[in-house]
Amino acid sequence: MKNPSRLSLLLSALVLAHAAGAATPVEQVATLFAPYAKADAPGCAVSAWRDGKPLLEQGYGAASLEYGVAIDAQHTVFDLGSTSKQFTAAAILLLVQDGKLKLDDDIRHYLPQLPDYGTPITIDHLLHHTSGLRDYMVLLNLGGVALGDVSTSADALAAVARQQGLNFQPGSAYAYSNTGYLLLAQIVEKVSGGSMAAFAKARIFEPLGMSDTRILDDHDTVVARRASAYRPNGPASFARLMSNWEQTGDGAVQSTVADLAKWDANFYQPIVGGAQLVEQMQAAGKLNDGTPLNYGRGLMLDSYRGLDVVSHAGAFAGYKAELLRLPKLKLGVAVLCNRPDLDPSGLARRVADIYAAGEFPVAAAAEAQAVPLADPARYAGVYWNAREGMLRRVEALDGKLWYTGPGMKQELLPVGEGRFMRDPKRTAKPAVITDRTLVVERPGEPAARFDKVAAGSMTPEQLAAVAGTYFSAELNATFDMRLKDGKLWMAVPRFGEQPMSNAFADAFSASGIVVRLERNKAGKITGMVAYMGRANGMKLVRRG
Template sequence: MKPLSLFSLIIIFNSFLSCQTNQPPTFTENREVDALFKEWNFEQSPGCALAVIKDGEIIYKKGYGTADLEHDVPITPATVFYIGSVSKQFVTMSILLLVEEGKINLDDAVQTYLPDFPTYEKEVTIRNLIHHTSGIRDYLTLWSLAGNNYLDHIDETAVYRMITRQKELNFLPGEQYLYSNSCYFMLSMIIEKASGKSLKEYAQNNIFKPLGMQNSHFHDDYFHIIRDRAFSYFYDENRFNNLIMRFDLVGSGGLYTSVEDLYLWDQNFYQNELGNSTQKLIENMHQEGILNNGESAGYAFALVNGEYRGLKTVSHGGALAGYRAQLMRFPDQNFSVVILSNLASFRPTYMAQNVAEVFLEDDMEPKEEDSSSENQDDEEAESYHPGSLEEYQGKFYSDELDVNYLLSIIDGKLSASAGNNNTWALEPRENDKFSAWFTLNFERDASGSISGFSVDAGRVQNLKFVKLKE
């Protein structure tokens, strides 16, 4: 008889653990959940770790697929993943704990803690940072527009210097909601200024240690060895490929953890053990930001209050490199789903909803018919053809990015190059407007000649470039 491989033995043990709970799922629920993840549940595939929580207990936990394809290490509920923006709720908890300590006021201007931050038409407060109503341009988008790869190591000082070079905001603080990773990067700096400790140290002492989250840390040093880490992958050309990152900035993301540790975090929302141990801290975490017009910003303290099929949800997702994460809570049902994945194409929110349906279907409203593909015009949009591309060529400079763009014609198309790293083909959209993953809006002087352009890239708006003289 052929001996079982280590991978097979761990999978068997993992399946045994999945049933060692006070309220195990029924055999049917067990099979339904496993069927959802069968696509990834084999040795040659990345996958995910899952924890299903009900009434204070993990009722089902399991790993599907492989954490390290090079060494055939399977995923288990103890596997440690990068969780991207799910990290942000630990930042806001740190902020609220510092409010309890009297070291931070949410309505303080950013300059109270970061005195070299620029002054704009209207002051930016900590509350604006928390709720993404600051108007501050997103640093990951800015870094990419400058021709850099943010999966590589990025110097914290260089990022902050880039943020402070921005001459304008996307909008006046409080006027809109627009997600910006710069806000939480700066919150981590403010935590350090107010507490005298790095975010990594503060969270360790005030969140992870009190809750017993032994496999969680903010990763601010890419040399740091992470035990039981899942490596990240993407699928391309009929194979899985490494998606390696040396990113170690914290605040906007940065947390490595496991589904077992996130269970402990999830339960603290029902009975708070942090700070002064009052439930008021938890109530504050759920408070949504308010815009200047009195309407909700739709974003709380890095939590999104939502609804799925008639049931109230509190959730947040995360993604970077090949890591994908979702922590979705159904508070009225005392039920949560935690999914952490190491595959870029994995859809954690969709899968969390599917898992919830297995257990909460009887409480949910009927599914709505998906009409997104109905009444669609099958005809392609009419292409725009500019008269001549030559006039758009040249070298352009942004002092806010401190980078040159070289615009030239390559294979009959206008292209933009930033440094030696990136060249983007630009598609004409309308008069004086071209786009790649961002949009260039060309500007002309009084004589009608191209004088520059502005860039719109979602979380970065109206970024100015001027044309340099030859």
């Protein structure tokens, strides 16, 4: 045969590969996802494509444990979580092209109910996460709203409108904020005269043939072929983990890995928005002082093994997602999962490793080799980042160091005196600990600097003085601090009591929240200030 078909060539290649004992890329991916390919456990859908041509579409695990339905990569729908943000950014940029708004517009022009903080917050501040606005998800949680409650965009807007301060001055810093993209969706609706869901359907999803993609803004809507989400509930069982929140903009896009490949193709041959939209979405933001960011408009901009990578992860309820592309190789990967204990970002990069083997300028990171430390305990202690409201601990146990935070515990592998690998699979840059500071690299975000603080040591009498009732107008909630069995407990609305650790002087922490006491000149406690990373500085006034 003088001109064998492409299928014949592919089959011949597979036969030769098997004869040589080499695993094909499809087989390598199957091995990678094998732990999740169980009929009685949730898992993932994965798709890879190159230059617009599919390389792989495969489902692993169950879309529904109740009905025994397997994940189908072509048709199983997942909630994308924050991977949705790129579609909100695209909607805004389409309205800019329509001449209906500008990126430097003050958002209060469209949403006058928001507080005036004395300096304009622009649409571009929202797109680049530099607005300083407190994260509405944290505000709702602290106000007693659970994922299972019905919560609307109006509820979120009301929570944002109650805030009397910002995390920082607009444009002066970067802090990932769901509030920014919630407000962008509200601006889309204000300007277009319809819902965010309708705009995205007409201007993005339908033109690209994304027939299984929609924005879910009503929790009662039936989404055909949607995977249910679950969390581990013991060593071999799962419990449902779904949400009834109806906010859009920061999340709520429902899609498949097959449809995401169609969206990715728009970045090479743009049907929606043209080259201008592609350029604007992938343009890195800057702070007021010119510092560049690793975030464009709805997209994270980073590097991986020497190549630029454009991506965005997502996580909401029990869903987790990753969509990435390596523009130089025209290679894209999507991984969507319906359980929260998996790492689709890491899995997507492993899939990219398989399909671009030999094409990366930089070899895969070698496993970090630990070096002995003369005195590991010298690095242990409590570290505090006041601007970002984050508390971290470094603990020395059995000759090892552990980095801990809310829901997180990672071993710090020493690679030199004062230099530690925290997560060698995600970043090649080590954490650095000096006598007074801890600097931690974060993929896709600026490094976080923590200052070492002296551990708290309040007496029972001093703890008793903290006990009382505290009210926050910004959260519309009352918190009770109670002394029980010599320990301070905080009762959070609807979430029960939590034991509080005296983290450092006049500061207590529990489950991601840090509260710092406020005192008058006589030293009497008058209130507290609450910090939760993406929402900081909320005032609580002592009522009793």
